[in-house]
Amino acid sequence: MDHNIYLLATDPKNPCRDVIHSRDTRLKVRVFCLNEERFSPDDNELQLYGYADDKLLAFETIDIIPEDAIDLLDAIKWYASYIDKPQMEILPEDPRPGQNVAMYGQ
Structure with a gap:
């Protein structure tokens, strides 16, 4: 398959709650605006981050399966273009201070 087609589900009550759907796979990706809401990463899911301005x-x-993980980057790139931020850098870890500190001694 050359290119997946992505669709966007939006929440009219919360503009920060978009969900990206792949039309051709089972991939679904929830978008969170970290400046406006709390976010607790799910250990069973994949997370990536990016700045839009x-x-x-x-x-x-959402309910990732191994076969769909490869499409995650493409879905985020599609979303970045959709929100008119095609140069958005995609980050592997939460860049906020203190968010990636390992808990030792527990």
Whole structure:
């Protein structure tokens, strides 16, 4: 398959709650605006991050299966273009201070 087609589900009550759907696979990705809402990453899902101007976004898969993980980056790139931020850098970890500190001694 050359290119997946992505669709966007929006929540009319919360503009920060978009969900990206792949038309051709089972991939679904929830978008969180970290400047406006709390986010607790799910250990069973994949998370990536990106800045859209001064807004930090988190992208978290929904019920990910291994075959769909490869499409995650393409889905986020599609979303970045959709929101008119095609140069958005996609980050592997939460860039906020203190968010990636390992808990030792527990």
